[in-house]
Amino acid sequence: xxxxxxxxxxxxxxxxxxxxxxxxxxxxxxxxxxxxxxxxxxxxxxxxxxxxxxxxxxxxxxxxxxxxxxxxxxxxxxxxxxxxxxxxxxxxxxxxxxxxxxxxxxxxxxxxxxxxxxxxxxxxxxxxxxxxxxxxxxxxxxxxxxxxxxxxxxxxxxxxxxxxxxxxxxxxxxxxxxxxxxxxxxxxxxxxxxxxxxxxxxxxxxxxxxxxxxxxxxxxxxxxxxxxxxxxxxxxxxxxxxxxxxxxxxxxxxxxxxxxxxxxxxxxxxxxxxxxxxxxxxxxxxxxxxxxxxxxxxxxxxxxxxxxxxxxxxxxxxxxxxxxxxxxxxxxxxxxxxxxx
Amino acid sequence: xxxxxxxxxxxxxxxxxxxxxxxxxxxxxxxxxxxxxxxxxxxxxxxxxxxxxxxxxxxxxxxxxxxxxxxxxxxxxxxxxxxxxxxxxxxxxxxxxxxxxxxxxxxxxxxxxxxxxxxxxxxxxxxxxxxxxxxxxxxxxxxxxxxxxxxxxxxxxxxxxxxxxxxxxxxxxxxxxxxxxxxxxxxxxxxxxxxxxxxxxxxxxxxxxxxxxxxxxxxxxxxxxxxxxxxxxxxxxxxxxxxxxxxxxxxxxxxxxxxxxxxxxxxxxxxxxxxxxxxxxxxxxxxxxxxxxxxxxxxxxxxxxxxxxxxxxxxxxxxxxxxxxxxxxxxxxxxxxxxx
Numbered sequence: 292x293x294x295x296x297x298x299x300x301x302x303x304x305x306x307x308x309x310x311x312x313x314x315x316x317x318x319x320x321x322x323x324x325x326x327x328x329x330x331x332x333x334x335x336x337x338x339x340x341x342x343x344x345x346x347x348x349x350x351x352x353x354x355x356x357x358x359x360x361x362x363x364x365x366x367x368x369x370x371x372x373x374x375x376x377x378x379x380x381x382x383x384x385x386x387x388x389x390x391x392x393x394x395x396x397x398x399x400x401x402x403x404x405x406x407x408x409x410x411x412x413x414x415x416x417x418x419x420x421x422x423x424x425x426x427x428x429x430x431x432x433x434x435x436x437x438x439x440x441x442x443x444x445x446x447x448x449x450x451x452x453x454x455x456x457x458x459x460x461x462x463x464x465x466x467x468x469x470x471x472x473x474x475x476x477x478x479x480x481x482x483x484x485x486x487x488x489x490x491x492x493x494x495x496x497x498x499x500x501x502x503x504x505x506x507x508x509x510x511x512x513x514x515x516x517x518x519x520x521x522x523x524x525x526x527x528x529x530x531x532x533x534x535x536x537x538x539x540x541x542x543x544x545x546x547x548x549x550x551x552x553x554x555x556x557x558x559x560x561x562x563x564x565x566x567x568x569x570x571x572x573x574x575x576x577x578x579x580x581x582x583x584x585x586x587x588x589x590x591x592x593x594x595x596x597x598x599x600x601x602x603x604x605x606x607x608x609x610x611x612x613x614x615x616x617x618x619x620x621x622x623x624x625x626x627x628x629x630x631x632x
Numbered sequence: 633x634x635x636x637x638x639x640x641x642x643x644x645x646x647x648x649x650x651x652x653x654x655x656x657x658x659x660x661x662x663x664x665x666x667x668x669x670x671x672x673x674x675x676x677x678x679x680x681x682x683x684x685x686x687x688x689x690x691x692x693x694x695x696x697x698x699x700x701x702x703x704x705x706x707x708x709x710x711x712x713x714x715x716x717x718x719x720x721x722x723x724x725x726x727x728x729x730x731x732x733x734x735x736x737x738x739x740x741x742x743x744x745x746x747x748x749x750x751x752x753x754x755x756x757x758x759x760x761x762x763x764x765x766x767x768x769x770x771x772x773x774x775x776x777x778x779x780x781x782x783x784x785x786x787x788x789x790x791x792x793x794x795x796x797x798x799x800x801x802x803x804x805x806x807x808x809x810x811x812x813x814x815x816x817x818x819x820x821x822x823x824x825x826x827x828x829x830x831x832x833x834x835x836x837x838x839x840x841x842x843x844x845x846x847x848x849x850x851x852x853x854x855x856x857x858x859x860x861x862x863x864x865x866x867x868x869x870x871x872x873x874x875x876x877x878x879x880x881x882x883x884x885x886x887x888x889x890x891x892x893x894x895x896x897x898x899x900x901x902x903x904x905x906x907x908x909x910x911x912x913x914x915x916x917x918x919x920x921x922x923x924x925x926x927x928x929x930x931x932x933x934x935x936x937x938x939x940x941x942x943x944x945x946x947x948x949x950x951x952x953x954x955x956x957x958x959x960x961x962x963x964x965x966x967x968x969x970x971x972x
Contacts, residue, residue, distance in 0.1 A: 306934075315944040319944050434756060438749065440748030447745030450736065460759045612650055616646065
């Protein structure tokens with residue numbers, strides 16, 4: 292595709308060389324030469340002269356429009372700024388093996404739904420409700436992995452969500468996952484609000500070095516943080532302090548301490564604890580609502596095909612020329628080459 | 633007054649030319665298309681991201697590159713080339729599993745996302761250091777089957793640790809008879825090259841040494857020649873007493889092994905850089921019917937243009953030529969007898 296002026300572009304620029312033939316009608320006319328010897332004796336008629344030029348110009352227009360249309364005239368993709376609902380969201384999804392258990396902490400049997408299946412169903416609906424968002428997915432377990440880059444191709448995002456109930460891996464390295472999710476949001480310099488939605492059923496101790504790096508990274512730009520904790524039956528939860536006789540440290544209660552860590556980053560942060568699919572749905576609806584703020588965002592408009600318009604212009608110009616041709620007055624009997632018959 | 637002689641009223645060819653041009657332009661405006669059948673493919677692409685893939689013995693456009701980078705480039709080109717309507721799922725291989733990143737995505741609308749993920753594939757995503765290729769291929773076949781897709785497995789064929797010599801290659805439900813669709817794609821050079829070594833923070837710190845990797849698989853019964861080894865003791869040292877030596881810390885493309893694997897599993901084999909990947913996919917993967925609509929408007933538009941050029945250029949020039957030719961033997965209006 293070659294860009295022309297003003298955002299216009301053509302697909303096959305090679306054809307544009309034919310535009311050199313477009314001025315032909317200014318020089319040559321398809322009128323039938325008349326047997327009348329000369330027009331010199333007739334008085335000047337400005338209306339006729341204007342009409343003559345209009346028909347010549349129509350010829351130029353018809354030729355140019357046909358070439359531009361055949362070359363595939365279009366308005367190239369452009370970005371415009373709009374105001375509306377939408378944000379940039381990085382979904383940080385736990386792909387550890389325990390996600391494939393039910394909320395009761397068992398292997399699903401019969402019609403039971405695992406945590407990952409519930410998350411998959413509800414996240415898919417969440418993405419489907421947010422057509423204006425840019426969404427990326429980072430999976431994390433033993434190592435973080437980029438699943439889908441920040442994109443407006445939501446079909447790809449939904450394909451990534453569809454894979455989250457596949458058998459998982461071993462660990463829950465949430466620290467490095469957070470770093471990758473943040474990294475994913477770093478690329479965009481737009482004005483959209485940026486959020487990380489962490490979906491996990493557990494947490495692990497975050498290495499002190501990684502904690503430090505995360506603190507620095509989060510301090511750079513505001514990011515909304517949501518943690519959707521899928522709580523299995525019997526796990527202590529992320530809010531409750533331990534009974535006084537139990538130790539309170541990240542090794543024993545990693546979830547509670549991850550919550551404290553995320554809360555201490557100085558960002559807008561909400562944690563949701565869900566013990567079942569309904570609670571997950573409520574939490575996702577809540578995130579949907581919180582991420583509904585009006586923002587200015589840039590939207591990329593796809594190419595607009597202008598070939599049809601160009602053909603319509605050519606048809607109009609040709610119709611004009613043919614009308615003029617059919618109104619031709621025959622003076623004397625002449626054949627098509629101007630010979631008198 | 634003499635009666636006006638009857639002159640057959642002929643249609644001016646220029647009017648015909650204009651009418652033809654108008655008809656063709658109107659036809660173009662109606663957006664004619666020609667639908668042809670093309671082959672599309674549904675693929676599960678699995679990329680080996682183990683450390684041996686970091687060996688820099690592959691090439692991108694003649695420049696040396698790591699096997700992983702060459703694989704990423706080759707796959708990005710493949711996705712750009714296969715027919716729209718094809719769908720691609722992406723998984724990474726490490727240890728003994730194909731870990732699915734996303735389910736099939738349509739390649740044309742999803743191209744930026746698929747290419748973006750491919751570009752960010754990294755050995756750091758690997759969850760374990762093992763590279764049990766044959767187990768990985770078995771798992772990948774299962775994943776690909778569950779998505780009703782054909783497999784494209786890109787690897788250098790370097791098994792780590794080495795396979796047990798006493799066990800032949802075997803696949804559940806596939807003794808080469810079961811016709812599976814898809815292919816193994818080999819990447820790497822023929823000569824042994826050192827494998828980069830990374831520290832805990834992911835920085836490259838030289839190359840793997842002989843003692844860094846298991847050189848020998850000592851599970852299962854010892855090989856038949858074990859008795860001749862130094863320090864052999866049936867109970868205490870059934871594999872001999874010497875430290876195994878070998879070339880497992882160096883890596884090359886194990887082409888013969890991958891071709892064997894292909895035979896056992898019913899998959900095809902292609903080598904990245906030597907074979908055309910899109911052609912290999914067309915050969916080994918199922919071709920699904922898809923319609924591709926070709927835009928015929930430019931054809932009609934150019935035909936209308938040609939008709940107009942005839943009217944504006946050729947017809948007037950012809951008239952001029954005819955008049956010139958007649959100048960030698962002028963036949964004026966008067967000489968023929970003025971009409972009416």
